[in-house]
Amino acid sequence: MKKTFSHFAIILLAVFLASQAAAGPLAEREILSNNMVLLHAERRVLPIVTIVMAVRAGSIAEPSDKAGLAYLTAALLNEGTKKRTSREISEAIEFVGGSLSASAGADYTTISLSLLKKDIDLGFDLLSDILMNPVFNENEITRKKKITKNWLIQQNEEPGAVASIAFSKAVFGEHPYARQVQGTIESLDRINRQDIVDFHNTFFAPNNAIMTVVGDISRDELKALLNRHLGTWNQKKIPSNPLPEIGASNSATVIRVNKDLTQANIVLGHLGISRDNPDYYAITVMNYILGGGGFSSRLMDNIRDNKGLAYDVHSYFSANRLSGSFQAGLQTKNESANIAIEEVLREMERIRTEPVSDKDLQDAKSYLTGSFPLRIDSNSKIAGFVLAVEFHSLGLDYVDKYPLLINAVTKEDILRVARKYLDTKNYVLVVVGNMDKIKLKY
Amino acid sequence: MKHPIIISLLFILLFTAHAFALPINEYMLDNGLKVLIVEDHKAPTATFQVWYRIGSRDEKSGKTGLSHLLEHMMFKGTKKHGPKTFSQTVKRAGGTDNAFTSKDYTGYFELLASDRISLPIELEADRMQNLILTKESVLSERDVVMEERRMRYEDDPQNFVMEEVFAAAFKNHSYRWPVIGWMSDLKTLNPDDLINHYRTYYAPNNAVIIVVGDVNQKEILNRIKAAFGSIPAGPSLPPTAIEEDEQKGERRVYIKKEAELPYVLSVYKVPNITHEDGFGLDVLGSILSDGKSSRLYRSLVYEKQIAISAWAGYEGFSRDPFLFFSGATAGQGKKIEDVEKALLDEIEKIKNELPSAQELQKAKNQVEASFIMQQDSIYMQARTIGSFEMTVGWKFIDRYLEGIRKVTPEDVSRVAKKYLIDEKKTTGILIPLAGGATQ
Numbered sequence: 048m049k050k051t052f053s054h055f056a057i058i059l060l061a062v063f064l065a066s067q068a069a070a071g072p073l074a075e076r077e078i079l080s081n082n083m084v085l086l087h088a089e090r091r092v093l094p095i096v097t098i099v100m101a102v103r104a105g106s107i108a109e110p111s112d113k114a115g116l117a118y119l120t121a122a123l124l125n126e127g128t129k130k131r132t133s134r135e136i137s138e139a140i141e142f143v144g145g146s147l148s149a150s151a152g153a154d155y156t157t158i159s160l161s162l163l164k165k166d167i168d169l170g171f172d173l174l175s176d177i178l179m180n181p182v183f184n185e186n187e188i189t190r191k192k193k194i195t196k197n198w199l200i201q202q203n204e205e206p207g208a209v210a211s212i213a214f215s216k217a218v219f220g221e222h223p224y225a226r227q228v229q230g231t232i233e234s235l236d237r238i239n240r241q242d243i244v245d246f247h248n249t250f251f252a253p254n255n256a257i258m259t260v261v262g263d264i265s266r267d268e269l270k271a272l273l274n275r276h277l278g279t280w281n282q283k284k285i286p287s288n289p290l291p292e293i294g295a296s297n298s299a300t301v302i303r304v305n306k307d308l309t310q311a312n313i314v315l316g317h318l319g320i321s322r323d324n325p326d327y328y329a330i331t332v333m334n335y336i337l338g339g340g341g342f343s344s345r346l347m348d349n350i351r352d353n354k355g356l357a358y359d360v361h362s363y364f365s366a367n368r369l370s371g372s373f374q375a376g377l378q379t380k381n382e383s384a385n386i387a388i389e390e391v392l393r394e395m396e397r398i399r400t401e402p403v404s405d406k407d408l409q410d411a412k413s414y415l416t417g418s419f420p421l422r423i424d425s426n427s428k429i430a431g432f433v434l435a436v437e438f439h440s441l442g443l444d445y446v447d448k449y450p451l452l453i454n455a456v457t458k459e460d461i462l463r464v465a466r467k468y469l470d471t472k473n474y475v476l477v478v479v480g481n482m483d484k485i486k487l488k489y
Numbered sequence: 490m491k492h493p494i495i496i497s498l499l500f501i502l503l504f505t506a507h508a509f510a511l512p513i514n515e516y517m518l519d520n521g522l523k524v525l526i527v528e529d530h531k532a533p534t535a536t537f538q539v540w541y542r543i544g545s546r547d548e549k550s551g552k553t554g555l556s557h558l559l560e561h562m563m564f565k566g567t568k569k570h571g572p573k574t575f576s577q578t579v580k581r582a583g584g585t586d587n588a589f590t591s592k593d594y595t596g597y598f599e600l601l602a603s604d605r606i607s608l609p610i611e612l613e614a615d616r617m618q619n620l621i622l623t624k625e626s627v628l629s630e631r632d633v634v635m636e637e638r639r640m641r642y643e644d645d646p647q648n649f650v651m652e653e654v655f656a657a658a659f660k661n662h663s664y665r666w667p668v669i670g671w672m673s674d675l676k677t678l679n680p681d682d683l684i685n686h687y688r689t690y691y692a693p694n695n696a697v698i699i700v701v702g703d704v705n706q707k708e709i710l711n712r713i714k715a716a717f718g719s720i721p722a723g724p725s726l727p728p729t730a731i732e733e734d735e736q737k738g739e740r741r742v743y744i745k746k747e748a749e750l751p752y753v754l755s756v757y758k759v760p761n762i763t764h765e766d767g768f769g770l771d772v773l774g775s776i777l778s779d780g781k782s783s784r785l786y787r788s789l790v791y792e793k794q795i796a797i798s799a800w801a802g803y804e805g806f807s808r809d810p811f812l813f814f815s816g817a818t819a820g821q822g823k824k825i826e827d828v829e830k831a832l833l834d835e836i837e838k839i840k841n842e843l844p845s846a847q848e849l850q851k852a853k854n855q856v857e858a859s860f861i862m863q864q865d866s867i868y869m870q871a872r873t874i875g876s877f878e879m880t881v882g883w884k885f886i887d888r889y890l891e892g893i894r895k896v897t898p899e900d901v902s903r904v905a906k907k908y909l910i911d912e913k914k915t916t917g918i919l920i921p922l923a924g925g926a927t928q
Contacts, residue, residue, distance in 0.1 A: 092531050095862055133791075137781035142851045144858025146780075163858055190794065197797040197820050203749045204646055307747045309639040342564065342576035352573060355632030358640055378640045410581050417583020420602045424532035425865045 072443040073423060074259070074433045075266070079273070081282050083253035086433045087269055088261045090426055094164040096262035098174065099430040101155040101438055104250035107223040107290060107369065113238050115230020119191055120246045121151040124158070126187040128180040131173075133187060140173055147173055151228050154368045155438065161427070164263040167272065175276035178251060183243045196232050206312040207378070210479045213302050214314045217475040218372050221291040254282035257437050261430040293318065293370050297473050301489050304479040311384035311480035315391055316374030317470050322366040322439045328452040329460040330364055330468060335411040336461070337398050337469075338362025338375055343410060345394045346375065354390070356383050362391075364468075368439070373468065381484035388478075388489060392471050399465045402458045416450040510890075511870060513883060514706055520722040521694025524713055525874055525883060527701040529867055535603040535702025536867050539613045540596040540875045542697075543690040545668040546808060547729060554634065554670015554678075555686045557590040561630045562683065563597060564588075567619040572626075575612060582608050590668050593808045594879035600868060603703035607712055613698075614716035617691055627680035635676075638669050646748035647818075650917045657740045658756050658915035662733040664811060692723025697878055701871040731809060733758070739911040741918070748921035750797070751825035753832065754816040758913040762805030763881050766907065768892035769900035770803040770813060775852035776844050776901065777801040777815070777835065782851070784839070785817070789831050795823045799832065806880045813908060825918055840905045843898040856893045 074088040109116040125147060126133040140147045145162030147170070158178070162170045202208045212227055219225030230238075260269055295318050320330065331339075338346035338361050350360045360377035375395070379387045423429050423446070436445050476489055516524040544556050566572035579586045584601030586609070599609035642648050652667050659665035698717070700709055736758065759770055777784050778801040781791070789799035799817040815836070819828045863869040877883045 090531070093861060093864055095865065097865075134782065134787070138851075141780040141782045142847070142854060144851075144855040144862075161862065163861065190791070193794065193820065194790070194797055197750065200749050200821055201797065201818065206644055309643045310636070340580065342573070343580050348573065351633055355629045356636070358633055358637035379636060380639060410577065414580040414583055417581075417602065417605075418585065419583070420532065420534050421583070421585065421600055424534040424867070427865055 073429060073446060074261070074443065076437070076443055079253065081253040081280060083277075083280075084257045084437055085269075085273070086257065086259045086437060087264075087266060088426075088429055088433065089263075089265055090261060090429075091263050093426070094263050095426065096162060096164055096167050096170070096260065096264050097426045097430045098160040098170070098258065098260050099434050100158040100256055100258045101434055102158065102251055102256045103154070103285070104156045104246070104255070105152050105154045106226060106228045107153055108250055108288065109223070109246065111221070111223065111226075112234065113230075113242055114226045114234035115195065115228075116238050116242055116246050117151040117156060118195070118228045118230060119188070119235070119238060120243050121149040121156045121158075122191050122195070123183055123187055123243065124149045124177040124181050126191065127182050127184050128176045129182060130176055130180060136173060136177065139169065143169065145170060147177070149177065153224055153228060167264060167268075171272045171276040175280070178277075179280055181247060183240055183247070185240055188240055188243065192235050192238075195229050196235060199227070199229055199232060206306065206308055206310070206479045207376075209304055209306070210312045210314045210376070210477045213304060213477045213479075214316065214374060214475055215372070217300050217302060217477070218296075218316065218318055219293060219370070222293045222370065223290065224293070224367065224370060224372075250285065252283045252285060253277070253280050255285050257434060259430045259434045259437075261426045261433075290369065295473075296475070299473055299489075300475045301487070302475070302477045303482055303487060304477070305482040306479055308480045309380060310378045311381050311387075311478055311485050312376075312378050313384060313388060313391075314374050314376045314477045315388065315474055316362075316372055317474045319364045319371035319373040320366050320468065321370050322368060324366070326464050326468070327366060329456045329464045331415065332408070332411045332453060332456045333398065333403075333461045333464050334362055334364055334373075335415060336403055336407050337394060337465075340411065340414065343414065345398070346377075346391065349394060350377060350379075350387055350390050354386075356387050356390075360387075360391075381481045384478060384480065384485045385488050388476065395469050396471045398461070399469055399471065403461050405458075408456075408458055408461065412453055412456070415453045419446065419449060510887060511864070511874065513874060513886075515883075516710055518693065518714060518718055520718065520720055521692075522717050522720075523697045523878075524710060525697065525699045525878065526704070526706045526709060527870060527874070528704060528706055529701055529864075529870065530703050531867075533603050533703050534600065534867060535606050535700065535704050536598055536600045536871050537606060537609040537613065538596055538598040538699040538871050538875060539617070540594055540697045540699065540879055541690060542593075542695050542726075542879060543595055543686075544591050544593045545666060545670070546592045546663045546731070547690070548663060548666070548670075550666075551674060552678075552682050553666045553674045554668075555683055556595050557669050558627070558631060558634050558675075558678070559683055559686055560588045560590045560595050560597075561634060562622060562627060562687075563616055563620060565626055565630070566621055567615050568621065569615055569619065570612065572621075575616070578612065579609065584609070592664055592668055594875070596875055598868070598871065606700075606702075606704060606709065610712050610716045614720065617693070617696065617717070618720055620687060620691075622680070622684045622687060624680040627683050628678075631675055631678050634669065635672065638672060638675065641669065642667065643672070646744075646746050646919055646921070647752050647754075649746060650744050650752060650754055650919045653742045653744055654754050654756055654915055654917035657742045657917070658758065658812065660734055660736075662731050662809065664733075664807075664809065689723070690726070693717060693720050694722040695726060697875070699871045699875050699878075701867040701874070733810070736912055740915040742916070743918050743920060745920045745922050747923075748919055750821060751819040751823075751828070751921060752816065752919035753819075753825055753829045753916065754814070755829075755832070755914055755916045756812040756814050757909050758810060759803065759805070759813045759908050760810045761807050761881065762889065763885065764810075766900075766904045767803075767805045768889075768896050769904035770908065771805060771856075771893060772849065772852045772896045773839065773901050773905055774801050774803040774813065775855060776848050777839070779852065779855055784835050785815075785832070788835055789817055789828065793831055795820055795831060796828050806876050808880050825920075829916070829918075836905065836909050840902055840909070842902070844901050846898070849896065849898055849901070853893055853896070857890065860890065
């Protein structure tokens with residue numbers, strides 16, 4: 048009776064706080080005593096909880112001759128712990144209709160948990176178990192390697208994947224961003240159990256992690272769960288390994304991949320920017336106009352709407368922590384590959400040399416600022432958004448700052464960043480398709 | 490034109506049967522336009538969607554792909570809103586928009602801040618009737634669709650197999666052709682057929698509006714009435730009944746194409762979800778395929794290690810009886826015959842041994858949990874309501890959850906025995922041709 052009452056009181060308090068906090072930050076941030084960054088947003092409408100964690104254990108942390116180490120480590124977390132077999136883990140989470148997964152990216156490894164509120168204790172139990180106690184059994188390692196190798200082989204069936212793998216390799220050279228997170232068939236063979244155990248021991252620590260919790264859970268409930276399940280997760284010293292410099296190429300590189308396809312898959316681009324580059328916002332507006340804005344973009348208007356050459360044509364800057372790339376991509380029937388490439392280069396050159404119109408600038412700004420509510424309108428979106436904000440140190444007032452940063456961009460800024468960050472001469476061009484029909488002129 | 494718009498409210502239904510059932514409010518305008526509204530105030534956003542009861546199912550042989558091409562053309566402009574402006578206008582308001590076509594329906598949606606909801610209402614009402622369709626614009630967009638087809642099917646070996654399997658599985662039902670249309674039909678397309686398609690099927694009495702988000706239903710309904718109420722109803726469209734002839738034995742197709750790994754896809758003809766066996770088929774698919782603890786993953790991928798993926802699933806939300814799927818991609822060096830046999834062994838097993846109580850409960854928990862979790866997204870709520878409404882009616886949502894709860898282990902084995910048999914089966918095998926990439 049007493050318990051029910053106090054629970055009720057907590058809910059009332061939460062409702063009160065939520066209404067008070069309407070205009071405040073999206074989540075509360077706290078650095079725990081073990082130095083894990085905790086971000087919490089209480090949202091009580093649905094009885095669900097979403098947790099997303101980032102551990103700085105991405106492929107940039109692995110030795111270059113062991114490409115795939117971060118990937119295997121992440122993929123093996125839920126394949127067996129000191130307490131549970133692989134099957135027991137999947138049975139437990141799937142029985143309650145929840146999901147628990149881990150996967151490595153270049154900058155960090157993501158661990159995601161989502162379930163009904165009533166199962167939250169089980170969820171935290173499983174989450175802490177796979178974070179702290181994975182056993183990396185030899186059989187599981189062999190199995191995971193085999194599946195990963197097959198996956199790499201199957202990638203060759205996807206022309207878009209073939210093109211983008213070749214593109215990253217050419218743009219980033221010796222840097223880890225050049226590699227596929229899954230590694231290669233040869234590099235996977237060079238990874239042994241000890242490598243995985245060591246990688247996990249080195250990088251999986253609370254002081255190397257960010258945890259975002261969104262949903263039907265109060266601060267007190269969350270803290271109690273963290274104490275119960277992650278209380279013994281201790282911090283450790285994380286080594287930093289020096290990474291090779293990324294050098295911009297000063298000549299065009301053309302890569303042809305001949306396959307019996309009906310379309311040419313084209314990627315054209317070069318090095319871009321890291322996420323902390325102050326020109327990020329001007330570039331965002333510029334690229335929206337060039338090829339990021341769907342049907343509002345010049346590439347789409349020219350190549351799809353006016354010429355009927357492609358279904359999908361786009362450009363984007365992918366800005367990671369250390370660096371990034373710019374790429375324009377499209378698919379068109381083999382015979383029209385040359386004209387499509389010519390038009391991509393023409394639009395890049397146009398935005399480098401001619402100021403954009405007031406209307407183009409205003410349209411881009413009103414979309415980028417006006418669509419912000421859509422980026423944070425569900426628990427899962429908030430969790431992902433807050434995680435990115437924390438990882439890139441954007442500050443929890445980013446929601447308020449973003450429109451100011453976008454609205455400050457001028458036509459001159461756009462011309463300046465287009466000149467600085469788009470290169471119509473020294474680019475990497477990858478074409479995957481039927482070379483006899485394409486007759487590539489580049 | 491000058492008549493005041495008089496709309497009668499036929500009925501309102503508010504569901505509170507389950508704690509987290511969707512509170513759907515239904516209204517009907519005089520011109521036959523149905524409106525479904527869910528107020529969801531979690532965030533200041535909303536989705537506005539118009540679904541038309543027209544898909545590739547309603548097309549004719551030799552003229553396939555019209556519904557999907559028309560979906561593309563809907564973004565081309567009207568007298569009031571000129572060419573290319575539709576998406577640009579939505580984007581300027583901070584919104585996103587897109588559309589989808591299936592075998593049974595075509596849908597259009599916008600997502601945006603809820604205080605800007607009037608914009609898509611006005612735009613959608615306009616393009617329901619006033620689309621400008623010229624021969625030139627139709628043919629130019631036809632070229633875009635041909636590129637889309639090359640990307641999605643011609644150059645994707647597994648999707649190519651699926652297309653071949655559908656074409657073999659259905660002899661006379663229009664589910665035999667792809668939603669995007671055959672390449673040969675796109676090549677010979679007559680723009681007049683497309684214009685006629687628009688005039689026939691795009692009318693309020695063949696459409697349903699779905700709104701989910703931070704809206705006030707009275708207010709939104711008034712805006713919808715103001716925008717759509719004056720659009721005259723089209724001639725009533727008699728329901729077209731198409732019945733597939735009975736199959737007498739397994740059908741098999743082999744596809745030789747440049748690819749890396751062999752692939753098998755088997756489909757079985759099954760009734761749709763309104764049939765008494767529908768719920769059992771749905772649970773059967775879940776037990777075989779949902780998650781890493783499911784039977785097919787455990788057996789083919791984890792234990793035998795002959796496949797890199799293995800899956801099954803019941804597609805019961807269709808106007809006419811459709812298919813139960815099962816498929817697997819072989820690991821390198823593995824024989825597709827062995828993979829197919831392993832897949833069949835699992836199907837035989839569930840026919841002969843009842844699934845455990847634990848497995849059954851897991852499948853039910855997964856359905857219930859995902860129903861609650863998808864309510865996190867206003868877009869997914871609207872998509873769910875729409876796909877129910879277009880195939881079996883939105884009120885079936887509640888019966889669906891009830892029906893799943895009542896499935897017994899005997900039901901699961903019984904439907905497996907009844908439907909997963911040679912007389913209902915079509916199999917496609919992808920035989921990779923070594924082409925390899927040369928750089």
